[in-house]
């Protein structure tokens with residue numbers, strides 16, 4: 001059997017590792033021209049679900065790379081108001097030396113690519129597929145093609161595989177924008193940061209819809225390109241940010257960061273000082289999207305995983321973990337006698353519960369109402 005995976009994101013790479021480990025002929029087609037193309041690191045929380053899926057799918061050497069390039073585990077999740085008065089605080093036992101509790105997206109993807117040189121094909125943007133009696137014919141934007149017995153859409157929230165397989169799927173903008181940024185953890189920044197910000201994920205909110213999430217990324221082994229940093233993400237609606245999408249998405253990284261600094265101008269001096277130490281050229285805006293109902297589809301040869309099936313807001317910290325769960329579940333299906341319909345049933349049921357939880361969390365966290 002030959003399996004073609006569209007998308008070398010978190011779910012697609014984990015699936016490729018699981019299949020290659022089981023001896024399945026697998027190819028991954030990624031639209032980016034190279035693995036170095038996007039270095040926008042941000043911190044991804046890995047839950048027990050994600051960790052278990054990694055343990056199940058990855059060969060030992062790859063798992064060791066993931067552990068080596070993960071961040072040192074934190075022990076705290078806390079919320080503050082804009083003047084840094086604690087609103088809630090949860091302390092956890094510090095996880096062991098082999099635990100993976102959060103990762104930098106770029107470093108994580110690079111670790112997941114370990115040993116896949118013959119499997120990964122960059123610069124291959126999927127455009128459509130056709131099912132035949134023998135298998136699936138896959139067409140790429142550059143006019144090239146490929147064939148496989150099974151095609152897996154692991155191509156994320158804007159999935160083209162999904163738009164052909166489930167043309168009616170509803171992916172909604174929840175009306176919240178993020179300005180993502182990075183504060184390099186120099187010794188000066190480490191001494192001015194509130195202690196909690198270096199211990200775990202912290203959310204600072206003004207109670208009126210403007211928030212900033214902070215999360216430390218302190219590597220066990222940093223990537224060659226950059227070192228430890230504090231993730232800093234500003235969130236709010238266009239009205240709260242005082243900028244339309246046209247304005248926001250046309251801004252230079254420096255202007256985006258200046259907007260962040262302006263918006264928190266009357267917040268606690270430590271927060272302002274931290275953001276003043278940010279790396280303006282690392283800033284970029286993101287639109288938060290979700291589905292409401294996870295779709296079903298009918299095909300015995302084409303299937304999907306991760307955000308392609310169940311795009312969700314980051315408010316449950318679960319999108320990547322669910323993509324890893326899907327990858328482990330699909331590895332089991334494709335390496336046994338099980339049919340893809342049973343895999344689909346499980347992925348839709350599991351995904352729907354998490355999408356619903358993420359919607360509730362997003363309404364509370366971002367102070368928005370998401371009509372269902």
Ligand SMILES: Cc1cc2nc3c(=O)[nH]c(=O)nc-3n(C[C@H](O)[C@H](O)[C@H](O)COP(=O)(O)OP(=O)(O)OC[C@H]3O[C@@H](n4cnc5c(N)ncnc54)[C@H](O)[C@@H]3O)c2cc1C
Pocket residue numbers: 006007008009010011012029030031032043044045046124125126127154155156157158159160178233286305306307308314317318319320321322323
């Ligand atoms: C700000 C933010 C913070 C987040 N934090 C967390 C967190 O803490 N924990 C968590 O679990 N989740 C988190 N998430 C969600 C998580 O990032 C996603 O759910 C996860 O990346 C989905 O993995 P995936 O493999 O389905 O898709 P992706 O990782 O998005 O990968 C899709 C891949 O497909 C490629 N692709 C797309 N179209 C094509 C095409 N036509 N042809 C070829 N290739 C294509 C893309 O280039 C990409 O490499 C966060 C998301 C955001 C936006």
